Amino acid sequence: MEISTLFKLRKKAGQLLEPHLLQTGKVLEVRAWSPSTLIEVDLHLPLVNMEQWSQVPYIKFRVDHLTFRDYTPSGWDAETHTCTIYIDAIHNGPGANWARQLKKDDTISYLKKVGFTPHSPAPTSAVIALGDESSIGHMLALQQMVLPHTRFSGGVVIGNDNHRDQFNEYFWSPIEPIARKDIYGHNSLMEWVLKQHYSLENTMFYLVGNSTMVSQLRKLLKQQGYPSGQIKAQGFWD
Template identity: 70%
Template sequence: MEKFNFKNIKRKAGKLFENRLQAARVLEVRYWEPSTLIEVDLHMPFADIAKWDEVPYIKFKVDDLTFRDYTPSGWDAETSTCTIYIDAAHKGAGSTWARQLETGDTVSYLKIGSTYHKPVATSAVVALGDESSMGHLLALQKMVLPNTRFSGGLVIDNEHHRRLFHEYFWSPLEPVARRDNFGHHSLMEWVLQQHYSIENTVFYLAGNNIMVTQLRKMLRQQGYPSGQIKVQGFWS
């Protein structure tokens, strides 16, 4: 009789996941100097990109039995391509995987899901996030029409990355300097300077879990109803 130890269980679980994986090809990898932010273009021939009508996420395999979710910032259904941004400023399986990617590599993903973030019909759609949610916020911007309804703040620690964001994108998103560890105080200070109306403003929060949780609490204290605050937290 086969001995069922932890290694056997892990091996069997790995085979189950492998049977469900889809493949994508790396078209290009670009590093923002300093290289703690990595931009990756992907060809995803098995993805039904035309159905991405909510901000999606892709669950990539980054190591054995280890997966990380990344949000495509933009996509083209005709060419089956998309771009993801990876915050590699911290140590972790996702950061290690991203730093090893090269043009022509094949990467595996388990599934494509929805974050259920989709702009509602209101005059002010406000996105708030950090480096880990750059792709998420840019994807939301892509969906807001007319684009004059969209604005937001993106807390970025590195000053050079803030400048690069302005250079690379046409976006109403404003890079905000990080003055606290998780970024919620910096973003709340920025929000208060904008004087948003309580009646018709809907906030979309995405980023590290602590920032998202605390920022939601701060917005509620300012009088914004919970129904006008959409959240998507990421583990760091």
């Protein structure tokens, strides 16, 4: 069967199925950081209910025909049903291409069911989040859940100098922006971790970001003596 015929069949199937699976929301504002490889999007999602989080949530947004990407609301206003997502748009994947085209008052579509990652704060004295540009929303969502706040800290590897400055300017957070010295960022994060002198006990690491960084950083932490039970990993792809 020709590729064009298969595409037509998939498109037809999507047109039949998607209306039953999707809900819609509205773009309230789009803010591209300078340079515009990181995009901040405010959304109104009137049919979503996320008033109580016990784990970090994510929403599957429709970014192209039969194509979805997961984005984590960095916070949730239950009264107005609004949230903000952060999209790493440095690559040319479907999610980044979708984000670049978004503008105020656009209608967006997402799967009805909100998903949850296995990331919930452990009852340890130190909850450490480690990530990259693609995980900013996830890390900020995790930060909100950790009480008391003094238990939480972390590092986010950000390649662009301006974006590191903007992170410090925009957020009150114990998450420290770290310069990227390697392609995926795991070596940069591990170098930062070693300087913190975290205890081998009562420390829980939450790794989130590009899949290569997450898997390699997990290996490096285990080499330093941290057991698997103290490392929670969530890899992303675009």
